Amino acid sequence: MKKPFVTLEQLEKMTAEYPTPFHLYDERGIRENARRMKAAFAWNPGFKEYFAVKATPNPAILKILREEGCGTDCSSLTELMMSDRCGFTGSEIMFSSNDTPPEEFVLAAGLGATINLDDFTHIDFLKDTIGYIPETISCRFNPGGTFSIGASKEGFQVMDNPGDAKYGFTPAQLKEGFIKLKAMGAKRFGIHAFLASNTLSNEYYPTLAAILFKTAVELRDETGCDIKFINLSGGVGIPYHPDQPANDIAVIGEGVRKAFEEILVPAGMGDVSIFTELGRFMLGPYGCLVTRATHEKHTYKEYIGVDACAANLMRPAMYGAYHHITVMGKEDARCDHRYDVTGSLCENNDKFAVDRMLPRIDIGDLLVIHDTGAHGFSMGYNYNGRLRSAEILLKEDGSTALIRRAETPDDYFSTLVW
Structure with a gap:
């Protein structure tokens, strides 16, 4: 109950x-959960949680999370403005949008936010809009098809259909996009993906991480791009029903660490930072x-x-x-x-x-x-x-x-x- x-x-x-x-919001619960999140990924020196502003766009909440070391994940002009007014600056802001109006790219660039591009065509659109390609840039990856990790130990099956989602680069576009962005002046790269929503499984993030880690190694080898961060985005859920199992963020963090050490460390990419963009898990x-x-x-x-x-x-x-x-x-x-x-x-x-x-x-x-x-x-x-x-x-x-x-x-x- x-x-x-x-x-x-x-x-x-x-x-x-x-x-x-x-x-009504519980400050104590919010702070304690943010600290659990940070502790679960403390093994990664560059880790940062970018709270999804769209989940709870209130300055008082954002300021609490900033005090706990979080950044913000913004998807609109007003979310960028709110982050700025709450004291978030530069790389503390991640801007991930789609079908993006030009004025939003202008503000994101002006704030020094890390821009996460949703589509291959947005490369030229961004260049034409702000006049340059930022030296640090990220791209959203959509592997297509159906994503599934089957029945977990918790008895919950995670399934979603990225192929029907409007978001992200295809694998071929991602490679071509990195090559193009590098030629246009980008020096530091990130990869982002969101493949399932409100998952009740400690295996979702580690499974997604393994996919992105392997993709990162392939991209580094094929394009020569310097991949600095991998953004696991959101998708870690909460049990709305009283009889549903809750996710254990410590177990999740450990699962991501194992994938990191199995895939990225042997490839010489042990300095890659891990980012997350949780909303529901952080505040729900x-x-x-x-x-x-x-x-x-x-x-x-x-x-x-x-x-x-x-x-x-x-x-x-x-x-x-x-x-x-x-x-x-x-x-x-x-x-x-x-x-x-x-x-x-x-x-x-x-x-x-x-x-x-x-x-x-x-x-x-x-x-x-x-x-x-x-x-x-x-x-x-x-x-x-x-x-x-x-x-x-x-x-x-x-x-x-x-x-x-x-x-x-x-x-x-x-x-x-x-």
Whole structure:
């Protein structure tokens, strides 16, 4: 059973100051997880985690992660701007985008960010846009086909289909691209790949690493390019269901180390730095959506209406994604009521849970929707004119801080021309 990182007593104090719904983040959990991540890859002197800003784009969160030694992985103009304003500079910023507008390359170059190109045609586009090719450059690799590592020791099979993904260079394009970039002035190279999402297997990163390490050796031998870093990107997941196994980042780091020593060290590439770009793993479990039961409906099914909706958390409506729900104060009560837990949008998929067995829910009960620390608030929107909620930080000392106020009707109307 999932246990909230906050108590009912704490939430009652918070809701006296901050009306529901709101997203709540656990500073202590975030810091401890960042330190586990760093320790797992401490064997690699150049290791750096570039937090995926798209997962949780909040300055307070980014500043915490910067204090813990992380950089940022940006994919848009505003994410670059936020990183800059939070104090990230130069190589602390990784810029990985696709179908990239020219002004985004201009800003990335101006900030000294490491640019990770998504496509072979972007080589000339980048040169034409900023007037030069940076001396340090990275390219995103897509091996095509279907990626699978079969059943792991955890009993979870990782499968994805890179061949259908819009991202990255083909193997032939990657070789040609490195040769072209080197001729245009690039001196230091990186390789990046993302082959599967939200994997619950300690074998995903080591398997991906082995693929990229072998690719790096081949590219070095065939192009003469100096490969300085290999970026494993994201894909390490979290257990949304309470009965799913959690990844062990220490085991994952050790698996990558073994592949490193088996492949890169004998090839004379033992100085290559390892980068990661995790979002969900870094933040997912350390955020929750706090909402209050406001209505109950008894028709063909039993419904509980809450004051949050898909505008606050899109994943269940968009993907049918599971998010565990705790009825605060009733953690030990029997789950003997079957509910659909719904929001107020004019869409039938605006449901946080369908046929979920929960304790009896009374009007006014506070509900914690778990694992919204990544891709929660960030995917919000304003359909039906619903306003996006506040973000609150539960600090290490137990106090709280408002790190993003809730939207108001004035915010909603501010961009309109009457």
